Every structure is written in C-alpha cells, then in structure tokens.
Amino acid sequence: MAKLTDMEELASTIIDKNVQSYMREALTCYMTGAYRATIVLSYIALFDDIIAKLDVLAKVNRKARRIYDEVSKKRADQEVFESDLINQLSSNNLMSSLDTTFLDILRKLRNKAAHPSGHQPSAEEARFIYYESISRFLSKEILSTTQLADEILVSTGDKNLFPSTDISIIAKVVKKELESIHHETYSYLVNKLLDKVISSDDAVSKNASFFLTGMTFNSDNEESIGAIRKYLIENKSQDDKFYFMIIRTITSNPKVLDGVDDITFQRLRVIIEERISNVESTLGHSRFSHPVSMFSSMFGVTEDSLIKRYFTDELNHLFKRFLYSSYLINNLGKSELAKENYINTLYSKAGSSDFDTANYFARNCYDIADDLDVILTEKDSFVLVLHVIKAADWGAFGSKDMRKAKFGSMPKIRDKARSYDSSNTAGAMKLYTELFGSDTEFNNDMNAYIR
Structure with a gap:
C-alpha cells in the first residue's frame, strides 16, 4: 500500500x-x-x-x-x-x-x-x-537541462541584453530569461557566467556580471542563491579577479552569506577591507560595488551577531572613512549594532583632540544634521554636543565656532540635547562628569551653550 x-x-x-x-x-x-x-x-x-x-x-x-x-x-x-x-x-x-x-x-x-x-x-x-x-x-519543466542555459550564455554577447543599469530592470530581464530554466541548471549556468565575468570582451563581462547580480536581487529562490553562494562566494573568494563581483553580489542579496563557512568569512574580510581602503572617492555610495552600499544592504538582513563576529573591524573602518555619508546614515536604523558603532565613531570624531579631525566634523556636520536627527536619541544628542564642547576646550577652532553659535548648525540635535538636560538633569550631569572628569563647569557650560 x-x-x-x-x-x-x-x-x-x-x-x-x-x-x-x-x-x-x-x-x-x-x-x-x-x-x-x-x-x-x-x-x-x-x-x-x-x-x-x-x-x-x-x-x-x-x-x-x-x-x-x-x-x-x-x-x-x-x-x-x-x-x-x-x-x-x-x-x-x-x-x-x-x-x-x-x-x-x-x-x-x-x-x-x-x-x-x-x-x-x-x-x-x-x-x-x-x-x-x-x-x-x-516532472521536469523543460526538455534539456542545459540547452536554454546555453542560449542565455550566448546572449551575453548582445550589447542590448540589459537596456538599463537600474537593478530593478536588470532583475526583471533576468527573471524573464530564467522563466523556462529548470532549477537543476542553475549550477551549470552560474559556473559558465563566472567564466564570462573575466572575459576580455567588455560587453560579455558586463552582461555576465549583471546577470549574476540580477539572479539574487530581492530573490528568495534558494536554488539560484545557493548556486551563487557555492560557486562565487565560496569557490572564488580567494581569487582577486572576482572581488568586485563578490561585493556586488553581497549588496544585491546578503542571503548569499547564509551558512558560509568560517574560512570563507575570513577571506571575505580581506576582500571587504581591500574595497573599503581602495574604493574610488568619486563612486556613488549607493552603487552596488561600493562598500557603503554593501553594508547598508546587510543591515537588517544579516544578523548583527554575525556582522559583529566577522566584520567588526571592517565596519568600524567603513564608519571612519565614510562617516558623513547620508546614504549610510539613512540605513543605520535597520541594525542596532551598526547604529551603536556609528554613533560611538561620531563621538570620537566630534570630540577628537586632533584639531584636524574635530574641525573636519565641525565643517561637515551641517550637511548630515537632518540625517543624524533621525537616528540620535535625546541622550545621544546630548553626548554629541558634549564632545564638541570638549574639542572646543582643547582649542579646535571649528568646534569653538559651533559652541559659540550654540550649535546653530545642527538645531534639531541641539534641541534634543536641551530637552535631555531639562528632563534629566541628574543624568546629564553624570554624562558630563564621565567625559570631563568633574561637574565643576557643568552648569556654566549648560547655561552658556545649551540652555
């Protein structure tokens, strides 16, 4: 039976x-x-x-x-x-x-x-x-498991395969091309596309890269994600010819990192660190090949515990280099770990004893003040203001100007700091003492610059 x-x-x-x-x-x-x-x-x-x-x-x-x-x-x-x-x-x-x-x-x-x-x-x-x-x-959707895949591979030589560089359009093109492909073909297709990624023909290389990125974007298809995880993330993480492609793919869908082994993660650290150090200053932060975009995609998808375990140093390096990125700040709300580490980096820059660092913050804080307002609590805002006052005490001219203007360059953050001092004076005094070592000047500084 x-x-x-x-x-x-x-x-x-x-x-x-x-x-x-x-x-x-x-x-x-x-x-x-x-x-x-x-x-x-x-x-x-x-x-x-x-x-x-x-x-x-x-x-x-x-x-x-x-x-x-x-x-x-x-x-x-x-x-x-x-x-x-x-x-x-x-x-x-x-x-x-x-x-x-x-x-x-x-x-x-x-x-x-x-x-x-x-x-x-x-x-x-x-x-x-x-x-x-x-x-x-x-039970199979097609007759041959490779024939339609071969047709796709041939099409990578077509200059108009992808009519736009918009990732949503790329993903739609890929979805259409894969409609008749059986999932058993994904391994074959991914391997062949990876060979074309490093082709000397620029059109073929670009189209193959776009196709792989489009296979993962906003996808829950574990067959395609799993094939890219195995053959790109795991098998190519030691090959510098694929570093750029790996960054793009993680940005497209961080789920490609699910279940990756420890050795691969160690190799990925090298790739990410290299990219953070050497990414072109003119490259937009929202571009898939930018490390800011990659980490922004990971926030809220990749568990904070995994990011902390493997990428803490790289994340902190990212914050130090791209602290004033609006795109980065606007994605911090998806990860408590990222937001906490970013804010701590922000404090260190705002209150730095190095005049160039403190002055650089003072010059750039106006551009990101509204973005910061979204992620900073009243307590966070108060602590940030204290760090600027600290840098001003050390003599940083930009910080002194901010303090003298009563933080008019970031009024919403100043108002939050003022609210914290008003509603929790004891807590505000404790924070002041922790930073300055004494509460002797607490009321004088509050009255002069915040209240």
Whole structure:
C-alpha cells in the first residue's frame, strides 16, 4: 500500500495537468493489475510530453525546431517516429545518454506489451516505467537541462541584453530569461557566467556580471542563491579577479552569506577591507560595488551577531572613512549594532583632540544634521554636543565656532540635547562628569551653550 501511496504522490509532481490526469489513469490500471495498460499509457504520455516540450524549446533553438518539424510531420502522417526522435535528441545534445537509454528501453518494452508476443509485463516492469517516466521527464519543466542555459550564455554577447543599469530592470530581464530554466541548471549556468565575468570582451563581462547580480536581487529562490553562494562566494573568494563581483553580489542579496563557512568569512574580510581602503572617492555610495552600499544592504538582513563576529573591524573602518555619508546614515536604523558603532565613531570624531579631525566634523556636520536627527536619541544628542564642547576646550577652532553659535548648525540635535538636560538633569550631569572628569563647569557650560 505504501508503494501505491508513493506513486500517487509522484503523479502530483507532473507539470502538465492533462498529462497528470493521463498518468493517474495509468496508475489506476496498475492498481487493478493491468500492467500492460500501465506501460502503454505511460509510453503515450511520455512521448506526447517530450514533443510538447520540444515545441517550447524550438522557439529559441534551431536544432529543436528542425527536429520538432520532422517529428510532427511523421506523426501527422501516422508514421513511426519514436526511435528517430530518440536518436535526434541524443545526437544534438538535447537529452542525456542516460535519458535516451531509458527511452529506448521503454520503447522496446512498450512494443512487447502492445503486441501479442507472449510477453507478460510484471508489476515491477510497470512500476519502473511509471516511476522513471515521471521522475526523469514528466516532472521536469523543460526538455534539456542545459540547452536554454546555453542560449542565455550566448546572449551575453548582445550589447542590448540589459537596456538599463537600474537593478530593478536588470532583475526583471533576468527573471524573464530564467522563466523556462529548470532549477537543476542553475549550477551549470552560474559556473559558465563566472567564466564570462573575466572575459576580455567588455560587453560579455558586463552582461555576465549583471546577470549574476540580477539572479539574487530581492530573490528568495534558494536554488539560484545557493548556486551563487557555492560557486562565487565560496569557490572564488580567494581569487582577486572576482572581488568586485563578490561585493556586488553581497549588496544585491546578503542571503548569499547564509551558512558560509568560517574560512570563507575570513577571506571575505580581506576582500571587504581591500574595497573599503581602495574604493574610488568619486563612486556613488549607493552603487552596488561600493562598500557603503554593501553594508547598508546587510543591515537588517544579516544578523548583527554575525556582522559583529566577522566584520567588526571592517565596519568600524567603513564608519571612519565614510562617516558623513547620508546614504549610510539613512540605513543605520535597520541594525542596532551598526547604529551603536556609528554613533560611538561620531563621538570620537566630534570630540577628537586632533584639531584636524574635530574641525573636519565641525565643517561637515551641517550637511548630515537632518540625517543624524533621525537616528540620535535625546541622550545621544546630548553626548554629541558634549564632545564638541570638549574639542572646543582643547582649542579646535571649528568646534569653538559651533559652541559659540550654540550649535546653530545642527538645531534639531541641539534641541534634543536641551530637552535631555531639562528632563534629566541628574543624568546629564553624570554624562558630563564621565567625559570631563568633574561637574565643576557643568552648569556654566549648560547655561552658556545649551540652555
């Protein structure tokens, strides 16, 4: 009975609903002991399905079109076509040798079963035909697991494959191209695309890179993400020719990092550190190849515990180099770890004893004041103001100007600091003492610059 249950479940995996109905009838025959009928019905369903899938493949493949036209003519003329079809599929690499061998076995068994040859089909024969027909063919979306992928690979030489560099458009193009691709093809396709990423042909290299990025963008398809994780993130993380591609892919979908082993993470640290150090100053921070964009994508998707474990140093380096990035600040709210580390870096810059560092903050804080207002609490704002006062005490002229102007360059942050002092004076005094070592000047500074 368990065998019958398995066969019923297998029938539900058939793609074509009409063929599924046909094979359920074949199953009924099997259950009643009509094994000859099971084989014949499976044979008819299988070859009908192959021809239907060949018709789909013929729309993009000239070899498939020629075979389909020839077979269709023989069929219409009621000529025997199955043996010729098997040979044509095999010789044109549209079907594996194992699959064509099975088809030939099925053809011979069907011929024995359909004619009064004295052969009595057994339950084992019928079950074998039923299982193999569905698992090898009827449950597959396409005829060949690589043919359509090869068509995609050829198209990477087309200059207009991607009509836009907008990632949403790229993802739509990729989705359309992958519509008829079976998930078993992803490994083959990804490996071939990676070979093209390092092509000397700029158009091919660009299109291959775009295609890989588009395969992951906003995707929950674990088959495609898993293939890129294995063959790019894990297998290429030691190859500097793919560093740029790895950064782009992580930015596109940080889920490619899920389940990655420790050695790969250590290699990724090298890649990310190199990119943070050497990224061009003119590159927009929202571009997929920019480390700011990469980390911004990771926030809220990659667990904070993982970022802390593997990328703390790189994250802090990112903050030091791109502290005044609005794009970065606007993405900090997705990660408590990132926001906390960023704010601590902000304090160190605002209150630095190095005049150049403190003055640089004073010159640039106006540009990001509104962005900072979104992530800073009243307490955070108060502490930031204290650090500026500290730098002013050390003599940084930019900090002294900010203090003298009562922080008019960042009025919302000043108002938050003022509110914190007003509502929690004891807490404000404690924070002041921790930073200055004494509360002697607390009221004087508050009255002069904040209240």
